Amino acid sequence: MGEPDQRALWMSGPQVSFASRLLQLKTRLRECRELHEECKTTNTIMPTRLVEITRTSDFSVRLVNSNDLEAGLIKYTALSHCWGTIDDGPPKTTMRNFKAPADQIPWNDLPQTFRDAIKVTNALDMRYIWIDSLCIIQDDEKDWQREAARMAGVFGGSDLIIAAADSYNSHVGLFLDSIAPPSIHFKENDSSIRMVRFSPATFNRLSSTFLNDRGWVFQELLLSKRKVQFGQDQLY
Template identity: 45%
Template sequence: MTIPGCGCGCGIEDTSICIPYEANYRSKILWDSLSNTYQEGIVVTRKLGIPYIRIDSLCIIRGDPDEWQRESSRMASVFSGAVLTLAATDAEDGNAGLFLTSLEPPIETTYDEDGAPTLLQSPAADKLLIHVSFLNSRAWSLQELVLSRRTVHFTTNQLYWQCKELFLSEDGLIQNDTFASSQQDFMHQPLDFSKTEVALEYWWMWVKDYSTRKISVGKDWVPAFAGVTEYFSRETGLTSIYGM
């Protein structure tokens, strides 16, 4: 299980400077020292019966450039190998937590002339809200969501399930959506890497999306995209040349 992004409450992405490293973290981490997002992520992980959760800002030792270099280069395997990624999609920092609000029950009313009941749900599910969310404005989150096999999005009004096969909303208004309708759908869908021209089309869409995102530490522009680059090179056999 993984949680993308910072989440410590400081609102920045350079986890090497936002989490004070304590020597006793190797033996224990006090529950009260964790942000709401991390606490709720651990609870969800336990409820699902998954024994481990990876939280980058607790796994990477602060102030150790060698460890940062080593761990940041492993992001492709970390997220592609995780059973599930928990995304605090609408949380602006780690204090917000995963469960921002609960889904309000629908209202039953009579709308049709034949008197058949109609259920009204507001706000209705909309996968576009995922793409314009706070999480998806951050540079690091692109590779985390592209590489993850399964992602649960925790938003301000409901949960969304996203994987490479379909997209589902908690209210049931979006069911078995296979991402066939818009350019934003490229993030999670089966890709046919056997055709170079098709693969390159997705590559340029990833690059275009990434170039619009925000990053807190300028030197992280390459590492934050390295997982996508590694994934693309592995699947296509093409070699990337940075800076060109």
């Protein structure tokens, strides 16, 4: 490799928008669906409830009962995320606020991580997402026990797990628009300029995120056919 260029050695990375990465994400998803035989299995165990996404000019979301949907034909994503503390935890479905059929959930009442995950699901042309705090009635012991027993089917049956890897609570978001790692420029012997981008070791970086530091996440990621982990600097 040649000598460092005679300009500022370190350059902060440019902002990378989610829109610019969406095509690659769609391509990887399509390739997995079409080419990976072990990922083509259809799970007929549906979660009891899903969040249904409708997009006109704005997003509209509501809880729906999966009994009203065709099992095995519905593609849905599942959100893997850190809840945070009692004070900054996510909104929950409780016996007090649960309605069937459910009313629309006000968009502004949803924390940033939920909104980002819904945007990703919609961008990938899917209409349903499973979010634990919304799809399980949190203070109903029977409902919680029943849904907890289905957890393997919920994550195994999802078309994609959206993992909020660097979010310590539901308000941080998925970092849809991130900053690329810094780079350094080198001048080659032929006077051309080369750029090397520095990025932390992927495995070490990913294993040390807030989400992957939690033991219960292991089963979620192990059971999934496909997953995308949203970090501060890139997708994994």
